[in-house]
Amino acid sequence: MSYLSELNSEQKKAVLHKKGPLLILAGAGAGKTRTITYRILHLIKGGVAPENILAVTFTNKTAKEMRERVLELINQDKTLNLPISFYTQPFIKTFHSLGVHILRENFRELKILKNFSILDKNDSQKIIKEIITSLELDPKQFEPKKILGIISRQKGKFVTASSFTDKISNSSQQGNEYLLKITARVWGKYEDTLEKEGSLDFDDLLLKTASLLQNNKEILKKYQNQWQQIHVDEYQDTNKVQYKIIQLLSKKHQNLCVVGDADQNIYSWRGANIQNILNFEKDFKNAETILLEENYRSTQNILKAANQIIQKNLERQEKNLFTKNSKGEKIGTYLAYNEGDEANFVAQKSKNLIEDEKVSPKEIAVLYRTNFQSRILEEAFLNASVPYQVLGTKFFDRKEIKDIIAYLKIALNPKDLTSLKRTINTPARGIGKVTLIKITTGKEDELSPTVKTKIQNYRNILNKILENSKKLKPSELIKLIISESKITEQYKLKGTEDDLEKLSNIKELVSLAIKYDKLPLGEGLEKLLEEVALSSDQDEIDDNIGGVKLMTVHSAKGLEFDYVFITGLEDGLFPSKMMGENSISKEEEERRLFYVAITRARKKIFLSYTSTRTIFGSRRTNIVSEFVTDIDENLIEYTDSLGDNISQDISDEKIEYLEW
DNA sequence: TCGAGAAGCGAGGGC
DNA sequence: CGCTTCTCGA
Numbered sequence: 001m002s003y004l005s006e007l008n009s010e011q012k013k014a015v016l017h018k019k020g021p022l023l024i025l026a027g028a029g030a031g032k033t034r035t036i037t038y039r040i041l042h043l044i045k046g047g048v049a050p051e052n053i054l055a056v057t058f059t060n061k062t063a064k065e066m067r068e069r070v071l072e073l074i075n076q077d078k079t080l081n082l083p084i085s086f087y088t089q090p091f092i093k094t095f096h097s098l099g100v101h102i103l104r105e106n107f108r109e110l111k112i113l114k115n116f117s118i119l120d121k122n123d124s125q126k127i128i129k130e131i132i133t134s135l136e137l138d139p140k141q142f143e144p145k146k147i148l149g150i151i152s153r154q155k156g157k158f159v160t161a162s163s164f165t166d167k168i169s170n171s172s173q174q175g176n177e178y179l180l181k182i183t184a185r186v187w188g189k190y191e192d193t194l195e196k197e198g199s200l201d202f203d204d205l206l207l208k209t210a211s212l213l214q215n216n217k218e219i220l221k222k223y224q225n226q227w228q229q230i231h232v233d234e235y236q237d238t239n240k241v242q243y244k245i246i247q248l249l250s251k252k253h254q255n256l257c258v259v260g261d262a263d264q265n266i267y268s269w270r271g272a273n274i275q276n277i278l279n280f281e282k283d284f285k286n287a288e289t290i291l292l293e294e295n296y297r298s299t300q301n302i303l304k305a306a307n308q309i310i311q312k313n314l315e316r317q318e319k320n321l322f323t324k325n326s327k328g329e330k331i332g333t334y335l336a337y338n339e340g341d342e343a344n345f346v347a348q349k350s351k352n353l354i355e356d357e358k359v360s361p362k363e364i365a366v367l368y369r370t371n372f373q374s375r376i377l378e379e380a381f382l383n384a385s386v387p388y389q390v391l392g393t394k395f396f397d398r399k400e401i402k403d404i405i406a407y408l409k410i411a412l413n414p415k416d417l418t419s420l421k422r423t424i425n426t427p428a429r430g431i432g433k434v435t436l437i438k439i440t441t442g443k444e445d446e447l448s449p450t451v452k453t454k455i456q457n458y459r460n461i462l463n464k465i466l467e468n469s470k471k472l473k474p475s476e477l478i479k480l481i482i483s484e485s486k487i488t489e490q491y492k493l494k495g496t497e498d499d500l501e502k503l504s505n506i507k508e509l510v511s512l513a514i515k516y517d518k519l520p521l522g523e524g525l526e527k528l529l530e531e532v533a534l535s536s537d538q539d540e541i542d543d544n545i546g547g548v549k550l551m552t553v554h555s556a557k558g559l560e561f562d563y564v565f566i567t568g569l570e571d572g573l574f575p576s577k578m579m580g581e582n583s584i585s586k587e588e589e590e591r592r593l594f595y596v597a598i599t600r601a602r603k604k605i606f607l608s609y610t611s612t613r614t615i616f617g618s619r620r621t622n623i624v625s626e627f628v629t630d631i632d633e634n635l636i637e638y639t640d641s642l643g644d645n646i647s648q649d650i651s652d653e654k655i656e657y658l659e660w
Numbered sequence: 661t662c663g664a665g666a667a668g669c670g671a672g673g674g675c
Numbered sequence: 676c677g678c679t680t681c682t683c684g685a
Contacts, residue, residue, distance in 0.1 A: 058675075096675055121674080140669090202675055270674065370672055375677095425661095432661045536675060554673045576672065593673085616671060617676040 003038055003073070007031075014257075014290045015039045018046070021250075021284035022257040023235075023277075027321040028306070028599030029297025029560065032259045036231055037066060039257065040090055041073045043229055045080060053090035054227035056246070058234050060094055060531075061538045062558060066233075067092040091227065095242050096534050099205035104526075106212060106219055113198035115412040115526065118533035120397075123418050124148055124190075124201050131189045135182075142182055150183050151190065155203035156239040156271030158210065161187040198415040203241075210244040224252040234558070235260035235280075239271035247283070256284060262317050263310050266554060266593045268585070278317065295321045297560055297602050299328025305605070305631045310595045312630065313588045329604045330637040332645075333628060336610040339373070339568075343380035345608060346565050350548050351386045353563060361387050362546040363562040367553045367597050369574035372615075373567060374550055387547035391537045391555050400491070400502040401509055405532055407481045410462060411469040412525060427490045429454055461485055474524045475513040482506065553597045564601035566594075569609040570622035594627045606639070 004012055011031060014024050015038045026032035036055065044050055057063045070090055074080055093101065100118070107114040119127075128151075129144040154164055165184045168177070194200065200208065213220045230250045232238065235258035238246070250256035258280060265274045281287045295303055303323050310316070336342035346366055353359040366377055371392050381388040395401060403426050406419035413419075417440065425431045431454055438446055439455065447455070461484045468480050482488055488506060491499040516524035537555040549561070553574075568574050575590035598605060609624050628636075640646045 060675095094675075205675085267673080267675095269672080372671065428662075430661060434661085534675065552673065578672070614676080 021287035026292040030292035055231040236265040332606040347380035347384040365561040391551035473517040569625035
């Protein structure tokens with residue numbers, strides 16, 4: 001039982017908990033991953049079959065790490081002699097891939113295509129826009145993004161298109177009544193389109209799973225028996241539908257272990273329902289609650305600052321993180337003239353850390369509230385020749401990659417009109433808008449012979465891909481797509497830097513596909529497309545590249561670094577203040593977001609802010625974020641542009657300094 | 661149908 | 676300021 005000695009008493013309690021609901025409230029850096037993985041090991045050692053264990057996370061990265069860690073623990077354990085194969089592993093997945101798994105296994109019951117396409121947000125938005133136009137409405141007045149946002153939020157609350165229509169006609173809505181009515185109409189058509197195309201959007205992956213489990217006792221029973229021990233990570237970020245899935249699956253055996261931290265609920269805007277974690281003890285009878293408050297990650301100073309920040313929130317479960325780590329360095333702050341100055345400071349300070357203090361670049365993170373802040377930072381890192389990696393420009397979102405993937409998607413799902421539209425004239429084949437309309441509305445005989453030939457050529461390409469999709473391995477199939485579609489030729493013509501990058505991305509796609517080659521034919525392609533659809537920003541992190549990581553605070557959730565820069569700490573930017581959104585709960589969520597940012601750091605934090613910043617081409621004068629002034633003075637030091645402590649010089653003028 | 665150039669518009673966080 | 680959409684001529 002040596003592994004138990006590696007745990008503190010509370011962690012041990014959680015690991016030893018055998019039956020019934022368990023709520024683990026784990027502060028940042030309190031070892032929750034460790035607790036879950038050890039718990040899974042302990043269950044297996046106690047005789048639970050690995051395949052009866054389910055663990056659900058939010059990102060692929062966490063799922064993958066957890067899976068690897070569990071397998072490692074199992075393999076290390078001398079007393080266990082389990083033949084662990086792919087099919088007898090604990091099932092450790094993200095919510096969305098769990099959904100995909102269940103939906104594919106039950107496609108007949110659901111009357112959906114086995115190889116349904118998964119739409120990303122862009123695809124969905126395009127469809128919404130087309131519908132708005134087709135209803136002879138102005139997409140500028142009824143913004144597709146906004147309407148999709150409403151739909152997505154509703155879907156996350158277990159509302160369907162028809163129940164939404166009922167809901168809005170029954171309620172005496174004020175003001176936005178008209179928008180909601182339009183939304184209901186658009187939504188109905190949107191669902192029709194998805195059904196016709198054999199596609200599901202992100203929300204469907206969860207929503208359809210939940211309703212399947214709710215409406216079909218037999219199927220539910222099967223999964224309840226399959227997964228007798230269920231774990232959920234980041235429980236504070238689950239929405240109503242995810243809650244339902246978990247509640248149904250755990251209903252029979254009642255062995256549900258959820259881990260979370262209400263202070264790190266930062267996704268309410270996409271439906272995360274903080275009540276799920278606050279009400280756990282009410283929802284699941286006889287639940288045991290364990291509090292993990294010892295932090296193993298950060299210095300005392302960092303933790304003190306974090307506690308000071310979060311204590312200002314009213315809606316929270318009282319909890320106080322402590323650490324046995326050393327006091328550590330003070331929190332650095334830098335006041336910049338403008339965003340360029342700020343970026344140079346960050347890049348320069350990083351350079352110093354790397355060169356003078358031998359810090360590994362990958363142990364440094366630069367965080368910001370919004371993605372547009374990354375541009376100038378990236379520029380500064382480039383100029384300073386400091387290796388870096390920007391998260392947020394997803395590989396699978398690049399045009400050249402999406403184009404090739406669209407060909408693949410058609411191979412699996414010929415009804416996928418979204419992918420057809422994407423590929424039919426990529427690369428340019430002289431098939432334009434008018435032709436496309438004629439094809440999709442069945443007026444093909446009206447086309448001229450030359451156009452008909454062009455269409456036929458395109459169809460020949462598709463057929464060839466379709467035939468070969470049953471014979472070739474994923475990477476081979478992609479090579480075939482590239483050669484048949486002649487997609488790379490346009491990039492080979494001029495050979496600009498941009499083109500060369502696209503070509504190398506395409507090469508990378510081929511090598512990325514190789515890892516699916518060893519799976520059974522068909523399944524490999526399926527899994528590849530699943531990765532494409534469900535990959536997240538965090539999954540882009542490549543520790544082999546090893547540069548300084550630049551990312552939003554949201555993407556940094558769950559990660560940790562020795563050195564963390566938190567930039568743009570200006571009132572209105574962070575905390576972000578969007579028009580018409582100044583509720584208390586929004587303010588508290590911004591605060592939680594800052595709390596997440598701070599608790600990423602092990603050794604040292606730098607806070608930076610600028611007195612002027614150019615946004616949308618216009619210059620703005622800022623005042624410092626309340627988050628900076630909320631931290632006790634004696635935890636803070638003031639830094640000059642080289643990162644040297646200048647607190648002494650500045651202490652006299654400090655008040656002015658903070659109030660410009 | 662295509663591509664260049666002009667014009668207009670919009671700017672949060674993400675599986 | 677940068678991206679998308681629109682417009683127009685070839």
